[in-house]
Amino acid sequence: MKSDRSTFGLDRRSIIKAAAAASITQIASPFVITARAADEVKIGLDNPLTGVYAALGKNELIGAQLALEQINAKGGILSRKVELLVEDSTSGDAGTAVQKAGKLIERDKVNFLVGNINSALAVAMAGVSYEKGVFHVVPGGHTDPVTGANCHWNVFRVCNTTQMEANAVAGTLIKSAGKKWYYLTPDYAFGHTLQAGLEKAAAKLGGTKLGGDLTPLGTTDFSSYLIKAQAANPEVIIFLQAGDDAVNALKQAVQFGLDKKFHLAGAQQELEVLLGLPPEARIGTWVFEWYWNQPNVPHVNEFVAEVRKKSGGHVPTARTWFGYASIWTCALAAQQAKSLEPAKMAKAMQGFKLPPEVSLMPDGAFYRASQNQLIPNLYVGSAQSKGSEPEDLFKVSEVVKGIDAAGSLEDTGCKMTWPA
Amino acid sequence: MSGYGIVSSMTQLVLFNIFNGLIVGAFYALMALGLSLILNLSGVINFAHGGFLAIGGYIAYTLMPYIGFWGGLVVAPLLTAVLGLLVERVLIRRVYGRDPLYSLLLTFGLAFMFEDGTRFIWGAQSLPFQVPGWLVTPLSNQYFFLTGYRLFMVLVVAIAVMGLFLILGRTRLGIRIRAGTLDLETVSVLGVNVRVLRNMNFGLGVYLAGLAGVLAVGQLGLQPTIGASLIMPSFVAIIVGGLGSLPGTLLGGLLIGVASGITTVFFPSATEAVIYVMMAAVLLVRPRGLLGEEGRF
Numbered sequence: 001m002k003s004d005r006s007t008f009g010l011d012r013r014s015i016i017k018a019a020a021a022a023s024i025t026q027i028a029s030p031f032v033i034t035a036r037a038a039d040e041v042k043i044g045l046d047n048p049l050t051g052v053y054a055a056l057g058k059n060e061l062i063g064a065q066l067a068l069e070q071i072n073a074k075g076g077i078l079s080r081k082v083e084l085l086v087e088d089s090t091s092g093d094a095g096t097a098v099q100k101a102g103k104l105i106e107r108d109k110v111n112f113l114v115g116n117i118n119s120a121l122a123v124a125m126a127g128v129s130y131e132k133g134v135f136h137v138v139p140g141g142h143t144d145p146v147t148g149a150n151c152h153w154n155v156f157r158v159c160n161t162t163q164m165e166a167n168a169v170a171g172t173l174i175k176s177a178g179k180k181w182y183y184l185t186p187d188y189a190f191g192h193t194l195q196a197g198l199e200k201a202a203a204k205l206g207g208t209k210l211g212g213d214l215t216p217l218g219t220t221d222f223s224s225y226l227i228k229a230q231a232a233n234p235e236v237i238i239f240l241q242a243g244d245d246a247v248n249a250l251k252q253a254v255q256f257g258l259d260k261k262f263h264l265a266g267a268q269q270e271l272e273v274l275l276g277l278p279p280e281a282r283i284g285t286w287v288f289e290w291y292w293n294q295p296n297v298p299h300v301n302e303f304v305a306e307v308r309k310k311s312g313g314h315v316p317t318a319r320t321w322f323g324y325a326s327i328w329t330c331a332l333a334a335q336q337a338k339s340l341e342p343a344k345m346a347k348a349m350q351g352f353k354l355p356p357e358v359s360l361m362p363d364g365a366f367y368r369a370s371q372n373q374l375i376p377n378l379y380v381g382s383a384q385s386k387g388s389e390p391e392d393l394f395k396v397s398e399v400v401k402g403i404d405a406a407g408s409l410e411d412t413g414c415k416m417t418w419p420a
Numbered sequence: 421m422s423g424y425g426i427v428s429s430m431t432q433l434v435l436f437n438i439f440n441g442l443i444v445g446a447f448y449a450l451m452a453l454g455l456s457l458i459l460n461l462s463g464v465i466n467f468a469h470g471g472f473l474a475i476g477g478y479i480a481y482t483l484m485p486y487i488g489f490w491g492g493l494v495v496a497p498l499l500t501a502v503l504g505l506l507v508e509r510v511l512i513r514r515v516y517g518r519d520p521l522y523s524l525l526l527t528f529g530l531a532f533m534f535e536d537g538t539r540f541i542w543g544a545q546s547l548p549f550q551v552p553g554w555l556v557t558p559l560s561n562q563y564f565f566l567t568g569y570r571l572f573m574v575l576v577v578a579i580a581v582m583g584l585f586l587i588l589g590r591t592r593l594g595i596r597i598r599a600g601t602l603d604l605e606t607v608s609v610l611g612v613n614v615r616v617l618r619n620m621n622f623g624l625g626v627y628l629a630g631l632a633g634v635l636a637v638g639q640l641g642l643q644p645t646i647g648a649s650l651i652m653p654s655f656v657a658i659i660v661g662g663l664g665s666l667p668g669t670l671l672g673g674l675l676i677g678v679a680s681g682i683t684t685v686f687f688p689s690a691t692e693a694v695i696y697v698m699m700a701a702v703l704l705v706r707p708r709g710l711l712g713e714e715g716r717f
Contacts, residue, residue, distance in 0.1 A: 050536070052645050054544035187689050213688035218649050220640055221444050223565050224684035224691065227436050230564065231429065244649075247546050247641030255556040255639060256564050276546025276641045280553070 041077040041340065043068070043330055044085045044104030045323075046115035046125060047139070051091025052218065052244050053117045055272050056319045060117065060139050061086065062310050063323030066303075071331045077111075078334055084327070089116055089125075092217075097121040101128045111340050112137065112330040117319075119143035119190045126155045133419065135342040137329050139322040142268065143189040144197070144412070147373035151414035153346050156372040158325045159318075160289055160402070161412070162190065165267040166197030167405040168378040169287045172398060174205045177263035177285065178235025183212030184225055184249065185240045194240045194267055210234045215241065215249075222249045226256055239266040239284070247276040254281040269383065271317040274393040279385035282393055288379040290318040290361065293392050299357040315391045321360065325374070328358045329367075343419055346372070363401055371414045375402035430685075436565065437681035443570050445677020446577040447635065449670045451650060452657035453584060454628030456669040459658070460601045461621045463520060464512060467527040469654065470647025471534025472626045476500040476633025477642050478542050481549050489551055493576075497630035504626025508619050516618070531648070539644040546641035556638075573635050580631060581670060587624070588666070597621050601664070656699045662712020671710060 045064055048057040068084045076082050085108055089097035097116055104110045105128070113129050113136045116122040122141030129136035130152040138146055138157040142165070147157045160168075173181075181202060185191040191214070199209055211232045213225050229237050237258065241249050246269075253264055269286030292315040294300045303324070307316040316324075329349070334340055336348035350369040359365040365376035381396040406412075451473065458466050479499050480492035487495060507530070515522040551569055558564040559571065588594035596617050600607045608614045632650075640646060653676055661672025676695040683694040702709060 050539075052643075054539060054644070055546065058544050213684070216689060216692045219692070220636075220646075220649050223440050223444065224437050224681045225688060227440060227565055228433065228684060228688070231433055244546055244641050244643050244645065247643075248639075251641065252639055255558075255567050255569065257558045258564070272545060276548055276643070278548045278550040280556075 039080060040083045041080045041112075041334070042083050042085055042108060042110040043112045043114060043327060044087065044101070044108060044110035046087045046089045046097060046100045046104060046113065048091040048117050048121075049086075049088040053091040056117050056140065056243065056270070057088075057091075059272065059311075059317050059319035060323030060326075062307060063316065063320035063325075064114070064327045065323075066306055066310060066320075067324045067327035067331075071327070077331050078338070078340065082331070085110060089118075089121055092118060092121070094121050094124040098124050098128055101125045105129070105132050105134055111135070111334075114139060114326050114330070116141050119146070119193075120188065122146055123150060123189075126150065126152060130154055133342050135330065135333060135345050137326040139326040140319060141190075142194070144193045147371050147412065147414060149413040151371060151412075151416055153372075153416050153418050154342055156329060156346075156349060156367060156374070158322050158329065158374050160376070160378065161197075161373060161406075162194040162267070163197040163200075163407060163412075164378065164402065164405040165287045165289075166194060166201045167407065168400040169265075169267050169285065169380055170198060170201035170205060170207065172380050173236060173263075173265055173285055174202065174207050177265060179205075179207045180210050180235040181207060181238050182210050182229045182232045182234035182236070183238045183240065184222070184229060185212060185214050185238075186217050186219075186242065186245055187214040188217050190242065191240050195238075198238065198240075198267060212238075215245070217245065219245060220248055222252045223256070225249075226253055226258060230256075230258060230261070234262060236263045236265050239264065240268075241266075242268065242270070243273065244276070246270075246273045250277055250281045250284070254283065259283050269394070270319070271315075271391070271393060272319065274383050275391065282383040282385045285380070285382050286394075288318060288381065288394055288396070289376070290321040291379050291394055291396060292316050293388065293394075293396075294361070297360065297362050300360050303357075303360055325354065325358055325365075328354070332358070347418075362399055365402065368406065368409065370416050371409055371412055372416075373406070373412070373414075375406050377402060378405055433685050434682060436563075437685055438678050439563075440565050441678035441681025442674055443566075443574055443677070444681065445674035446574045447632065447673075448653045448657050448677055449673025450577045450580060450628060450635070451632045452654035452661075452669045452673050453581065453666060454625040454632070455654050456658050456666055457584075457597075457628070458622055458625040460664055460666075461597055461604070462512075462516060462618050464515070464523040464527065464622075465520065466625070467524065467651070468507075468530035468534060469527075469625075469629050470649075470651035471531045471538075472500055472504060472629035472647070473633035473636065473650060474538050474644060474647035475503065475534060476630030477549065477637040477646060478538055478547075478633075479630075480634040481542075481547055481637065481642055484549075493631075493634050496634050497627050500630025500633065501623045501627035504629075505619055505623040507626075508622035512622060513615070513618070531651075535644045535648065542644070544644060546643040549637040549642045551638040569638055573638070576631070576635060580628065584624075584628070585666070593617075593620055653695060656695045659699050659709055660702050662709025664713050665709070665711040668709055668711030675710075 087100040113134050117140045119141040122138045136155045140159045142162045144161045185195045265285040333345035333349050337344040349367050353366040361377040378400040379396045380398040384395045455469050476496050480496035483492045555568040559566050657672035661668030680691045683691045
């Protein structure tokens with residue numbers, strides 16, 4: 001035994017010292033935590049940092065961090081410093097996302113919950129926040145029910161609904177590309193609602209569906225679907241894939257020369273996808289939810305410059321803006337309500353218009369009362385292989401007013417009940 | 421459209437998809453062969469194979485500005501193989517002879533480390549990997565899915581497979597690998613250095629993963645999750661084709677490619693599920709796989 005101890009350089013004294021140190025940390029840490037809880041306002045971000053949505057999650061995080069710095073520089077929330085607690089929700093595991101949301105609410109006692117990019121995870125998290133009565137902002141999960149059939153008084157959403165994106169782009173597509181469409185749709189909540197939205201919007205304008213296929217999420221080889229789409233001979237092939245699925249689908253479609261025979265288009269498109277494509281595949285008509293190159297809109301240039309400092313020179317994407325606007329929404333809600341009580345904050349945000357330095361769009365953006373959905377501008381245009389600089393990959397042709405794309409409140413199916 | 425027209429266009433669609441499925445299947449086979457090689461000799465189910473594939477792609481992307489696509493195609497798989505040799509030497513070697521669970525957990529952990537490592541080094545954002553323009557155009561208007569690049573992929577797979585079978589059949593290393601696959605103990609008793617043999621064999625398997633990686637990013641986005649999304653069909657190819665048989669693995673890869681191609685025509689959302697259904701059917705009817713040896717695993 002003696003030789004064992006000497007091998008590891010341990011003696012009685014150091015063991016006692018270590019034990020004493022350990023016991024001090026045990027006793028001391030609860031005091032530290034209580035002191036913090038009283039002083040700081042906490043925002044819990046439960047969003048993907050790994051998996052297929054990692055790139056999007058990282059950009060939302062950069063936006064969130066920038067907002068946090070600005071809020072703290074202006075004196076915090078209700079004169080208290082703000083802390084951002086970040087958890088990796090994973091990209092597709094609702095169980096993990098819910099468990100992390102529970103941890104943030106129960107153990108960390110966050111005042112605000114923010115997340116998720118994945119629509120299904122956003123819905124699952126909203127269930128938890130509603131049950132616990134926590135003010136919750138969904139930055140980038142698009143499926144309609146979040147602020148539609150499953151809407152809750154405490155859940156606000158920054159990104160658009162899939163129906164809004166569909167309504168914004170349908171008219172332009174029919175005018176510029178044709179009425180006969182073939183859909184390639186990812187087989188999960190986001191894709192289903194986006195296709196349903198487009199079919200509805202197109203039908204009103206005389207558009208027809210020639211056919212369509214559901215592609216499993218995470219499909220790498222799209223060749224067999226592209227063969228079918230070509231056989232249907234439509235005027236437009238609609239790609240509703242997001243993220244890496246969209247990169248794979250478009251890259252292959254262009255390699256097959258389909259862009260020379262048909263118009264390739266879709267609804268939602270993101271800068272992250274266009275950056276992942278080789279130049280020849282940066283094509284098609286799409287909707288961007290926010291774009292960085294808006295030289296005439298106040299405060300946008302400053303925002304772009306700030307983000308470049310934090311991201312190694314990269315421009316902000318719509319995701320960066322989602323994260324930014326989400327954290328600012330939390331601060332503004334508390335400021336409006338002069339309270340951190342969730343119900344008071346939620347009431348104060350009904351119909352609230354974001355200040356121009358947060359909305360960063362020509363017509364501004366507001367939370368529609370009784371739905372908690374942000375109604376912003378939408379940017380319809382086309383992808384371009386080359387712009388004013390390497391990351392200028394989208395040419396905006398029309399800025400649509402959100403309220404024109406949002407439809408009526410009744411159409412959304414949201415019936416909100418408030419706590420007594 | 422006449423009834424005849426419908427039938428013929430449907431037949432054409434099915435034929436197109438069978439042909440296209442062979443192209444896709446050839447790629448699955450390339451990945452699966454590397455996996456199979458390692459499994460057969462060392463009994464290690466290499467879950468990190470997809471990670472090596474991703475690294476092959478990323479190395480090619482990084483080297484491309486200096487040595488171009490063709491240079492990357494040659495150098496990147498070799499560098500990936502060197503990494504494979506190191507990983508085997510430092511980590512994998514320690515779990516030989518233990519319960520398969522050890523190697524499974526080890527390579528599973530490695531897969532996560534590779535994915536996060538690539539994300540750390542190259543970022544989470546998909547990178548635009550570009551192959552020479554003349555390769556990525558359809559060869560004919562009618563058979564538009566047959567691009568120069570896809571034909572080239574099949575050619576590379578064919579060369580790699582022939583090369584692999586030549587190495588295994590004609591070289592001293594290959595003969596030892598085959599002998600070791602059958603009875604490692606006897607090979608060892610005969611004076612062959614089994615450690616070196618397993619190391620070289622692992623490197624060879626990882627080389628194939630690196631090659632598959634460079635080929636894959638020519639038509640897919642280069643992102644950290646690319647390995648994870650491509651690895652499962654390779655496992656299925658091995659099981660369908662038969663454990664222990666390299667020709668079986670090749671056949672398995674081609675079969676699942678064709679099966680998912682045909683499924684797209686009739687039931688598109690099941691294209692992924694169909695390969696697992698095939699695997700289940702093979703396991704029920706012929707558990708050793710189509711060309712597998714009985715009682716080997």
